[in-house]
Amino acid sequence: MKRRIRLYLQRLIGNFFDGTFSSYLNAPHGLELDELRQYQPGDDLRSVDWKTTAKTGKLHVRMKLVDKRVTIVFLVDKSRSEKFGSFINTKEDIQASVLSLIVYAASETGNEIGFVTFTDRIENYIQPKAGEKEALKNIKNILLETPQSNRTDLNIAFKFLNEKIPSTALVFILSDFLAPYNYEQSLKTLSYLHEVIPIIISDKMETDLPEAKGFLTVQDVETGAIKSLDISTTLKKTKPYLAVLRQLNIDHLALSNEEDEEIWIKKISEFFDRRIRRGGRRRR
Secondary structure, eight states, rough: HHHHHHHHHHHHHHHHHHSHHHHTEEEOOSSEEEEEEETTTOGGGGGHHHHHHHHSSSEEEEEEEEEOEEEEEEEEEESSSGGGGGSSSHHHHHHHHHHHHHHHHHHHHTTEEEOOOSSSEEEEEEEEEEOHHHHHHHHHHHOOOOOOOSSOOOHHHHHHHHHHHSOOOEEEEOOOOOOOSOHHHHHHHHHHEEEEEEEEEGGGGTTOOOSSEEEEEEHHHHOOOOOEEEEHHHHTOHHHHHEEEEEEHHOOOOTTTTOHHHHHHHHHHHHHHHHHHHOOOOOO
């Protein structure tokens, strides 16, 4: 399954930055064999697999993954809300596992990988560089770093990346998106310049409110502020980030810390597969 994610990621890179799905897969030369399929009009005859053709009696072609290297940047939320967990794992635990998996898959083919960790400020910026060892070392340092702030400001992170990375990149945002709703414009700019994939990690207790009338007293883990929520109206409210992602036509991947590794790896694979089948970058 993890190898499949690496292959999906390579396909995604080809789709986003080299046009359509078909033109990407029809290359007869590439890094490694991806699959065999029946010949289709327009396929390069140099990619015909004669052994399979003779065995099946039908013309088959060898589809290879093309050598495409791009800049990939990971925006990593280090605010205090990431440490919340009402199950065995915290959101931060899942974030760390997902980050390690995708970075490992991306670094194997020589992509330049950079990192931005943020709270309500930029905690750390690691410039994009190629190299598997370098990427894995950077992950270790990121996971061990202690943030200077507890709060979250997505707008700060998006604006920073817009200034730092002017050329088109693949951007993964790892956050619970529990933040002030002040980032619509900066996210719009980010999604126009780059291919953006938000990976939103949540805890069931954050959304599983009882279907009842009344008030619930809660404490904000980032600010310490105590508030009263009207349960009946809170349940009906659409989360701000869902509204803005729909408005900007940005697909997102939703994970929960109650899910085990097998479930979220399956979700990541299926998400990448859907994006591949959809084709190249969306023009916004």
